[in-house]
Amino acid sequence: RIGPAEIEDCLLTHPDVVTVGVVGKPDALRTEVVKAYVVLRDGAVEDADGLQAYVKDRLASYSYPREIGFLEALPMTVTGKVIRKELKAMAVRELVCE
Numbered sequence: 001r002i003g004p005a006e007i008e009d010c011l012l013t014h015p016d017v018v019t020v021g022v023v024g025k026p027d028a029l030r031t032e033v034v035k036a037y038v039v040l041r042d043g044a045v046e047d048a049d050g051l052q053a054y055v056k057d058r059l060a061s062y063s064y065p066r067e068i069g070f071l072e073a074l075p076m077t078v079t080g081k082v083i084r085k086e087l088k089a090m091a092v093r094e095l096v097c098e
Helices: 004-012 048-058 084-097
Strands: 017-026 032-040 067-070
Touching: 004 017, 004 032, 004 048, 017 084, 032 084, 048 067
Parallel strands: 032 067
Antiparallel strands: 017 032
């Protein structure tokens, strides 16, 4: 089993990714699916399929994020850490809207 930090570390090596937060998103078919929220560098094109392939090439094939959302900024603490609790709440709200 791979944790969110390993997926985040992998995505952070991509040249277009500035910051990322990975959470489990509730799913009707499974318990949860892995969702990555990504902030891209200026001028980069949103390419979820490309980022998923990037992770698949570097980690276990089952560990890639099934969903990728692109944001302008992630919720951060004053010390610069991603606030996963807020990302998780965002993922749950998305599920309700689907």
